[in-house]
Structure formats: C-alpha cells, structure tokens
Amino acid sequence: MQQIFNFFIKNSTKLLFLLLLLISFAFIIRTHTFHRSSFISSANGVTGYVYENVNDLKEYMHLKSENDALVLENAYLKTIVYNNLTDKDSLEIAKLQPSETDEYSILVAKVIRNSFNTKENYLTIKGGSKQGIQKDLGVINSNGVIGIIEKSSNNYSTVQSILNVKSKINAKIKGSNHFGTLEWDGKNTGYVNLTDIPRLAEIYKGDTIVTGGISKIFPENIPIGVIEKAYTTASSNYFTISVRLFNDMTNLGYVYIIKNNYVEEINTLEEGLEDE
Amino acid sequence: MNSIVLSNIGRFITLLLVQVLIFNNIDLFGSINPFPYILFIILYPSSGNKALLYLTSFLLGLAVDMFINSAGIHAAASLILAFARPMILKFSFGISYQYHNLNILKKVTKDIFNSLEVFSYISISILVHNITLFALELFRFSFVLEILSRTIITMITTLLCSVLIIYLIKPSKK
Incomplete structure (x- = not known):
C-alpha cells in the first residue's frame, strides 16, 4: 500500500498529464457520435457572451444591407398575401393572428457567430431554451435552409450548419x-x-x-x-x-427557427409503433 | 503573488482573447487561421511547475476548443506541446539549460532575430503542436491532402504571427 502511494506521489506530474490527455481524447471521441459532448460547445454562457458583444460591433456595418433584405422580404410576402386571399380585405389580413393549432411556429434569432472554414461548421445563435429553442429544430432564413439546432443552453444555441460533413x-x-x-x-x-x-x-x-x-x-x-x-x-x-x-453561408444575419408543434405527437406515435 | 505569476496569468488571458477575437477571424485563403496562443506555453518559465503548466495549457486549449467548436483537439495538442517542451528546450539550448536557470522570456524577446537557438525552439514547438493537431484532425476526417496542406500553411502563418507578437512585446532597449 505504501509503495502504491509512493508511486503516485513520485509520478504525480506524469499521471496528471496522462489524465488530462485521456480527458481530451474522450472529448474528441465523443464527437464521433451524433450528439456532441455537452461541455465543449460555444452554446455556453461565457463564449456566448463574448461572441454576442463582438457581433454587436460587427452588426453596425451590416445594418443597411440587413434592412434592405428585410424590406424586400416583406414586400414579397405582402405580394403573396394580397394576391392569394382575395376574399379578405387588407384590414382583415392585418388582423390575422397565428393560432395555437398551427402546425409550425416560427421563432427569430440572431447569428452571433458563423464558421465556414472547417469541415464541421457550427453557428452560434442568440436564443436558447428560454425562448423555446430546443435540439433538432430547423433553421432557415429568407433565402433558404441554414441548418439544424444541435444543442441549446438557456440563452444560446449552436446550429449544425448545412456546411458540415456530418449534416444530412x-x-x-x-x-x-x-x-x-x-x-x-x-x-x-x-x-x-x-x-x-x-x-x-x-x-x-x-x-x-x-x-x-x-x-x-x-x-x-x-x-x-x-x-x-x-x-x-x-x-x-x-x-x-x-x-x-441560394444562401451566402459566409454572410448571415437573422435566422428563423421552425418549430413543428406536432413533433411530440409524431414521436410518441412512432415510438408506439416500435414497441409493438 | 509575485510578478512572474501575474504576468503569466495576464499572458494567458490576453493570448486567449487575441486568439479568439482576432486570429480566429483571419481566414487566410478561406480557411487558414494561425494559432499564436501557444506562445503561452512557449514563454512559460523553464523552471516553473510542470503540473501547473500541464493544467493551464490544457485549460487554454479547451477554451480555444469551446470557442471554435473543435471538440478537444486544441486541448490535446497544447497538452502534448507542454509535455514535449523540456525535450525541445534541451534540444535547442543544450542539456545545460536547467542549470543556467534560463530565463526564456528574456532570451526569446532579446534574441529573436539573431539567435538560431531561439528560432529553432519556437519553430519546433509550433511544429509539434501543429502535427498533433493534424493527426487528430485526420483521426476525425479523411481529407488527407487538404488537411496536410492546411497544416503546413498554418505552421508558417503561426510562426510569422508568433515572431511578430514577440517582437511587439519586446522591452525597448535602454
């Protein structure tokens, strides 16, 4: 027993090195599975805070183009609304509210970090479980698909970009x-x-x-x-x-998150099938 | 707390912030980012506590990993560089570096342009770090040639940036 203790005390530095190496390899290997390790991700408070502040600065440069894109999208949506619902006048359309029975609800979030230079690219967005963003929701913007939510903390989420070799x-x-x-x-x-x-x-x-x-x-x-x-x-x-x-993935501002309100119902239905 | 501890803490935080806020956004040729944060490990006092170096370099690498979502590869590479550091020191400065109580920071900042020893120390350190990164990335993906070419360019840019940073923090001659 004494000798074991002595061994540990004598080699404590080397053992510390091996321990830390083992931990880092564990992190790397865990990412081979679909769901990433919960610790190493930019969806945590500290990294989210840093990226949010940096992004506030960057945003000023893009305010105008962001605005133009929003106005264009608005005009496009108005065209659809006015041309399709002919039996309603514009006042009635303005009163239309999303109902609780809608299949999809749309949340909006701001991209605070975008990566596109590695093989596994992730975006970090401002908005997490407090805003109702959870794992496996779709992320789009006015031009098209961007990715799928990978993980969300209280206030931030990471998005597995369409530019990710793991994305399907x-x-x-x-x-x-x-x-x-x-x-x-x-x-x-x-x-x-x-x-x-x-x-x-x-x-x-x-x-x-x-x-x-x-x-x-x-x-x-x-x-x-x-x-x-x-x-x-x-x-x-x-x-x-x-x-x-359609999307320029290197230049993303605001994104929409699509939430399927019936996903739980579908899931329970499918689980029920597997059990039988 | 003495000034060496304080200056090391300061270097840790500054290099991490500089890495995350500036160097991760360089995107040279679309995807190349230099990693001068390893200067923390390079400039750590040669007689300093080894266990502390392992721990801090692991944490530094882990912090970089968190910011770029790269899952532990920087933590592992920094740790291996910290482990290999005594050997690199021995190789570059000769076996007697321990007895002369070599002040790395002073030596490196003073002789960066006119000493082969310092240059080989820095470049071998960067080589070790980048080869580990390369091997670990290869382990995750299978784009051999692309990752290899990226590693080589990363190595060169990291070396340039590191030399530049050392030159910038160099105390002025009196």
Missing part, C-alpha cells in the same frame, strides 16, 4: 417526388451535393432543389439551391448532383 438533410427536386440526401463534401462553401436521386429522374441545369416532405424538422418546399451539374458513374443507378446554394 432530406431534399427533392421541386415539382417532382424524387427524394435524395443533401450532404457537404467539405470543399466549397457555395455548393452542396444531393445524392441518391435515381437516374430515371428528369433533371435539368437550373432546376430548384427544395426540402423534402418526409422530414419532421423542415416543412416541405423550403428552397435550398439550384442544380449546377449532375454526374453519375456507369455502375451507379443514382445521380450525384452539385447544388449551388
């Missing part, structure tokens, strides 16, 4: 029902790849890619990008399509 999003060609998986190859921030589209599908350069309907995270028909080129190998029955994103 269900997508389809607009107007058809050919579904595929949207992945990033880690190379260009303007392009992602759509795989598993069968060779039978008729595709043309410039076709729009939108989110598919079989995901619980995104509603159907949210724009993603346009087809840039498609290629296939002789032995494969599927296309690999290079998609040019």
Whole structure:
C-alpha cells in the first residue's frame, strides 16, 4: 500500500498529464457520435457572451444591407398575401393572428457567430431554451435552409450548419417526388451535393432543389439551391448532383427557427409503433 | 503573488482573447487561421511547475476548443506541446539549460532575430503542436491532402504571427 502511494506521489506530474490527455481524447471521441459532448460547445454562457458583444460591433456595418433584405422580404410576402386571399380585405389580413393549432411556429434569432472554414461548421445563435429553442429544430432564413439546432443552453444555441460533413438533410427536386440526401463534401462553401436521386429522374441545369416532405424538422418546399451539374458513374443507378446554394453561408444575419408543434405527437406515435 | 505569476496569468488571458477575437477571424485563403496562443506555453518559465503548466495549457486549449467548436483537439495538442517542451528546450539550448536557470522570456524577446537557438525552439514547438493537431484532425476526417496542406500553411502563418507578437512585446532597449 505504501509503495502504491509512493508511486503516485513520485509520478504525480506524469499521471496528471496522462489524465488530462485521456480527458481530451474522450472529448474528441465523443464527437464521433451524433450528439456532441455537452461541455465543449460555444452554446455556453461565457463564449456566448463574448461572441454576442463582438457581433454587436460587427452588426453596425451590416445594418443597411440587413434592412434592405428585410424590406424586400416583406414586400414579397405582402405580394403573396394580397394576391392569394382575395376574399379578405387588407384590414382583415392585418388582423390575422397565428393560432395555437398551427402546425409550425416560427421563432427569430440572431447569428452571433458563423464558421465556414472547417469541415464541421457550427453557428452560434442568440436564443436558447428560454425562448423555446430546443435540439433538432430547423433553421432557415429568407433565402433558404441554414441548418439544424444541435444543442441549446438557456440563452444560446449552436446550429449544425448545412456546411458540415456530418449534416444530412432530406431534399427533392421541386415539382417532382424524387427524394435524395443533401450532404457537404467539405470543399466549397457555395455548393452542396444531393445524392441518391435515381437516374430515371428528369433533371435539368437550373432546376430548384427544395426540402423534402418526409422530414419532421423542415416543412416541405423550403428552397435550398439550384442544380449546377449532375454526374453519375456507369455502375451507379443514382445521380450525384452539385447544388449551388441560394444562401451566402459566409454572410448571415437573422435566422428563423421552425418549430413543428406536432413533433411530440409524431414521436410518441412512432415510438408506439416500435414497441409493438 | 509575485510578478512572474501575474504576468503569466495576464499572458494567458490576453493570448486567449487575441486568439479568439482576432486570429480566429483571419481566414487566410478561406480557411487558414494561425494559432499564436501557444506562445503561452512557449514563454512559460523553464523552471516553473510542470503540473501547473500541464493544467493551464490544457485549460487554454479547451477554451480555444469551446470557442471554435473543435471538440478537444486544441486541448490535446497544447497538452502534448507542454509535455514535449523540456525535450525541445534541451534540444535547442543544450542539456545545460536547467542549470543556467534560463530565463526564456528574456532570451526569446532579446534574441529573436539573431539567435538560431531561439528560432529553432519556437519553430519546433509550433511544429509539434501543429502535427498533433493534424493527426487528430485526420483521426476525425479523411481529407488527407487538404488537411496536410492546411497544416503546413498554418505552421508558417503561426510562426510569422508568433515572431511578430514577440517582437511587439519586446522591452525597448535602454
């Protein structure tokens, strides 16, 4: 017993080194699984606070362009509203309120940090569980899909960007029902790849890619990008399509978070199926 | 508390902030960021407590990891650099560095441009740190050539930035 204690005391520095090394490897290995370790993430109070303050400074530079984008989007939405609901006048439209039975509710959040230079890119947004943001909600902006919430603390959340080699999003060609998986190859921030589209599908350069309907995270028909080129190998029955994103992922301001109000109902239903 | 402890605490915080607020936003060629925060480990007193160095470099790396969501790879790389530091010191300054009570900060800041010893010490330290980073990133992904080329450019830019920072904090000649 004495000798064991002596050994520990004599080698305490080396043992400390090994212990710390083991901890850091544990962190690295844990990220191989889908859900990241809860400790090493920028969704905590300290990093969130720092990024928020830095972002306040940066925001001043983009106020004008941000405003222009919002006005344009407003105009676009007004066009849709006035042209579609002909039996209502504009006063009635102004009175329309989101009801509690709506399938989706939309939350808004500000991007306080955006990364696009690594293979696994994450965004940090201001808004967390206090605002109702939780894991696995979809994140979009007026141009299209941005990513999926990975983790949220009280006031901040991290978003797994569409530019993340781990990201897999269900997508389809607009107007058809050919579904595929949207992945990033880690190379260009303007392009992602759509795989598993069968060779039978008729595709043309410039076709729009939108989110598919079989995901619980995104509603159907949210724009993603346009087809840039498609290629296939002789032995494969599927296309690999290079998609040019509508979004400039290097320049993001405000984002919308889509919350499916029935997701719990769907989940319990599906769990019930598995149990039987 | 004496001034060495205070100046090390100050260096820890300053380098972390500079790394996170400035150097992580450089994005040279789209994706290259230098990592001069390891200057903390390089400039740590040679006779200082080893356990404390391990602990602080682990924490420094972990803090950098938290800010860039990179899951422990900087913590591991900093720790390994801290572990390898006595060997690098021995290699660069000769076996007798321990007995001469070498003041690294003074030596490095004074002789940065005219001593091969100091230059080899800094560049080997950066090499060790970056190769560990490279190996760990390779372990997570499989983009061999791209990660290799990125590591080499990161190494060069880190070296440039580190030399620049040392030159800036150099006490003026009297």
